[in-house]
Amino acid sequence: MNTLSIRDLDVTLGDLAVLRGVHLEVPSGSVTAVLGPSGCGKTTLLRAVAGFVRHDRGEIRVGDTVVSGPGRHLAPERRGIALVPQEGALFPHLSVGDNVAFGLPRAQRRRSPRVAEVLDLVGLRGFQDRSPSELSGGQQQRVALARALAPSPSLVLLDEPFSALDAGLRESVRAQVRDALQRSATTALVVTHDQDEALSVADSVAILDEGRILMHASPQDVYRAPTGLGVARFVGQCVELSAEVSAGVARTALGDLVVEAPGAGGEVDAGRGVVMLRPEQLRLLPVDGVAGTAGEVVGGEYFGHDALVRVRVTAGQGSGQESLEVQVRTLGEIPERGAVRVGVSGPARFYPGAR
Numbered sequence: 001m002n003t004l005s006i007r008d009l010d011v012t013l014g015d016l017a018v019l020r021g022v023h024l025e026v027p028s029g030s031v032t033a034v035l036g037p038s039g040c041g042k043t044t045l046l047r048a049v050a051g052f053v054r055h056d057r058g059e060i061r062v063g064d065t066v067v068s069g070p071g072r073h074l075a076p077e078r079r080g081i082a083l084v085p086q087e088g089a090l091f092p093h094l095s096v097g098d099n100v101a102f103g104l105p106r107a108q109r110r111r112s113p114r115v116a117e118v119l120d121l122v123g124l125r126g127f128q129d130r131s132p133s134e135l136s137g138g139q140q141q142r143v144a145l146a147r148a149l150a151p152s153p154s155l156v157l158l159d160e161p162f163s164a165l166d167a168g169l170r171e172s173v174r175a176q177v178r179d180a181l182q183r184s185a186t187t188a189l190v191v192t193h194d195q196d197e198a199l200s201v202a203d204s205v206a207i208l209d210e211g212r213i214l215m216h217a218s219p220q221d222v223y224r225a226p227t228g229l230g231v232a233r234f235v236g237q238c239v240e241l242s243a244e245v246s247a248g249v250a251r252t253a254l255g256d257l258v259v260e261a262p263g264a265g266g267e268v269d270a271g272r273g274v275v276m277l278r279p280e281q282l283r284l285l286p287v288d289g290v291a292g293t294a295g296e297v298v299g300g301e302y303f304g305h306d307a308l309v310r311v312r313v314t315a316g317q318g319s320g321q322e323s324l325e326v327q328v329r330t331l332g333e334i335p336e337r338g339a340v341r342v343g344v345s346g347p348a349r350f351y352p353g354a355r
């Protein structure tokens with residue numbers, strides 16, 4: 001079994017504490033994505049696991065082997081860990097087959113059946129004699145993955161593996177890479193700053209911010225039940241409503257909403273704070289109805305597969321009146337500017353004390 005366990009890991013580079021008390025467990029055969037903004041320490045975490053960066057404190061274990069620990073730092077080549085860099089970095093003068101064979105120990109490189117096997121795994125059967133220059137960016141990235149998988153590593157690390165691909169290609173390559181990792185039952189750690197990528201490619205997602213893991217859970221829980229507003233804002237668009245909560249009900253600009261506590265479960269605190277909804281939980285209702293809250297369409301953005309409509313709603317009365325803009329995700333066109341009503345469905349999260 002090749003579970004990756006990182007415990008209480010601190011890494012300092014120069015005089016900067018880049019990773020602080022990082023705890024992360026990637027179960028054998030599963031894929032975990034580490035998602036975080038630029039400079040939060042993602043690459044440093046990968047480099048520490050691969051053995052290119054020394055840690056100050058903590059432990060990294062792959063299966064039963066401690067690869068970094070108190071007084072221990074196994075050399076990168078002795079860890080059995082493969083790293084797929086941001087841009088595949090294939091050797092341009094070698095054929096696809098020779099690039100993949102390069103991942104194998106020297107004695108096995110010639111005519112190894114493993115080369116055809118891993119090319120098959122990444123959906124590139126018959127590409128052996130091609131030159132990298134004859135491949136698309138997505139195909140090159142899959143050859144880089146095949147090269148990493150060839151020696152059957154205990155763990156594969158992928159550093160922003162899809163960032164160099166254009167949007168159209170990215171989704172299909174993502175699915176192919178995920179499929180290849182699943183079929184080879186490889187334990188993998190992917191780092192990315194792209195929310196869609198993390199949520200779609202991984203079995204679990206860890207949010208890293210300023211060197212600390214803020215939350216580690218399934219993609220669904222990270223999106224639907226973030227433990228804090230920072231996590232919520234980082235993994236998708238938020239509709240944030242200031243609210244007063246009592247007995248599990250929040251009084252907001254979109255009416256009274258039943259709320260849930262941050263994260264998975266727990267009691268809802270009473271008091272002031274912020275209620276968070278996702279734009280797809282809001283829907284536009286006919287203006288002549290009574291359901292929902294009255295508002296006014298003030299603009300929007302059309303994306304083809306859906307649209308975000310900006311609606312201004314006004315809450316409260318007299319001098320306490322407050323006007324705010326909310327985003328509603330719709331499947332159709334952006335309606336004309338003018339009166340509309342807004343309804344809410346699904347759970348609302350309440351973050352007490354937040355503003």
Ligand SMILES: Nc1ncnc2c1ncn2[C@@H]1O[C@H](COP(=O)(O)OP(=O)(O)OP(=O)(O)O)[C@@H](O)[C@H]1O
Nearest residue numbers: 013014016018037038039040041042043044045193
């Ligand atoms: N060798 C180094 N010496 C000192 N500081 C470093 C070194 N390498 C990286 N850093 C700093 O450590 C922090 C984390 O860098 P890292 O490359 O791990 O971030 P990242 O999350 O991968 O960012 P990006 O998404 O932009 O690649 C940054 O503030 C960076 O400036």
